[in-house]
Amino acid sequence: MLLPPELPDGAHHVPGWLSLEQQRWIIGQFAAWADGPVPIRAARVRGHEMSVKTVCLGWHWRPYQYTREAVDVNGRRVLDFPDWLGELGRQALVEATDDPRAGDAYTPDTALVNYYDEQARMGMHQDKDERSDAPVVSLSIGDTCTFRFGNTEHRNRPYSDVELASGDLFVFGGPSRFAFHGVQRTHAGTAPTGCGLEHGRVNITMRVTGLS
């Protein structure tokens, strides 16, 4: 029998957490977010465009800083972080951790919404531009990807390769909040019918910036 990979403390994978109807609805929102006021774009890291395209809510992220205005795109303020997304984040924490209080104090104020085409990847990195150790809640829709979740020390082993499919929830908090992670590849043609996306993968990570 193939057992799911073991994850370090603070990391949780909940397959199929979002219904197809929720996935479709979120993709409808994504289509509007991607149009602007700050259109979706590939952020530049040390002069190179990332293969992933990103649109942000609440705070605009660019390597390696958050601002209210998208100074590296068109200078406009990003859309507000929606209340429904924060509510979903609190539910996600409760269900991922099996702790009914886990969401009580969770008030994410930014979401990075990434679009991966079949070539896109994301190298191993830590999410550490936030001034908060509150958990990151990640939702995936569309094609399955191979997500590598590692340790807080470096990019190398030990790590676990997890297949994140459409509707899956992944949470990393506590001792895993600053673990290295990345997307090794996406698997073209694996998005389920009815998820709202025919090609590619959308990932939403909500975070607490700790900024005001």
Ligand SMILES: O=C(O)CCC(=O)C(=O)O
């Ligand atoms: O696409 C994913 O599953 C992870 C995205 C990610 O690590 C990030 O946006 O920092």
Ligand SMILES: [Fe+2]
């Ligand atoms: Fe990340």
